[in-house]
Amino acid sequence: MLKMDIYLKMLLLTTWKEKLKMRLKENNKPLSSSPYALRHTPYALRSPFLIGLTGNIAVGKSTVAEFLRQKTATIIDVDKLGHKILYKSEIKEKLITTFGKDILIENEIARNKLANIVFSNKQNLAILNKIVHPHLLKLIDYEIKRHSNEKIIVMDSALIIEWNLQTKLDYLIVVTCSPEKQLQRLVKYKSLSVQEAKHRISAQMNQQKKINLADFVITNNDSKHALQKQVDKLYIKLIEFCHLNKE
Template sequence: MSARPFILGLTGSIGMGKSAVAQMLRELGVPVFDADAAVHRLQAAGSALLPAIEAEFPGSTGPDGVRRAELGAQVFGDRAALARLEAIMHPAVAQARVAFMQEHGDAPLVVFDIPLLYERAGPKGLDAVAVVSAPAAMQRERVMARPGMTEEKFAQILALQVPDAQKRERADHVIDTGVTPGETARAVAALVAALRLKNHTADPG
């Protein structure tokens, strides 16, 4: 086996089914680092980051941690504000990722679930990238079914994301969620088996 886990980046645009695929990976025993979940923990009550967030975005925190609606109103659609928030969050998320790797250093395969991989982080440090994708009509149907979603908000979100076609073109693997869940699960299992085997047979030197 290689000296370290094979690191697969998992990404996909809104409504493509990335969360479902991440759960399939967990059920196969693959450790998954969820960047969004890490952010939620770091914005919860008692987090050491809250004073910095409040100082930069007044009124965005309270006794229960970050007030998501208030913070979202201050950063949504404002790239400069989003960059200021990321400057606070990213170092702490990176520390959480290091701790995750230390915990799962003996696994043959780990996954970094990064929603805005191409938009923000890029594939640096990853061995491969898998993009979760579905037909545009199915994506729209899923997203518009979410509470509080509007056509305008959906359009704004899409405008901030790299188009799905470009993500698929740049990815090493594409996971299709436009089929039945069973078909997607089988494709995920096949990918996991292949990557585990690849790492097992890799030259550790």
């Protein structure tokens, strides 16, 4: 693993088969047990090129998504799709039954109230995901088909790995930062107390577990300008791999 702001596990490899061999060698796992194998075998040679973008709360994932959008990548904002699902009557009823009427404001789901419940408790978050997940997958598939003529599609979601969506991807980008930066940003930009922020962080998957599954990692500990430079370098690599996989 290269020690860089962006480190690339498959830096100079030319085909998805070579990348697969490298990943299996790194992990010492048989082909059948490798999520990487599941990811790249059926999808790597098709168009469009499907990239996953994930990361925990307050690491700068949305900023990276915006930079990629400016590079002409098509962004599928999975979190926004999830917000749309909350307005479906059957989902709304299940959420009220599960979490109570306190999640409502003017008879509609209040996302901030729901967030306070699910992001402070891993069990509640798992319950929410179980309710929303099947409907969300249908929306994601629809969006991918709708943008099937695009060159690069970026699936932007905090829960790609938790929902096993990485099996649909050609490559996975993980955005991360130091625990200190994450806590500082969460308190500052979400107006949470330190204790509330710590609860939200602890309810999410450990950052290192996501890094271990990543093809590209962006470390966002510095300025917005420094982050953009990393994205610029990363996008060049994505374009290179996109062309290589079509040869």
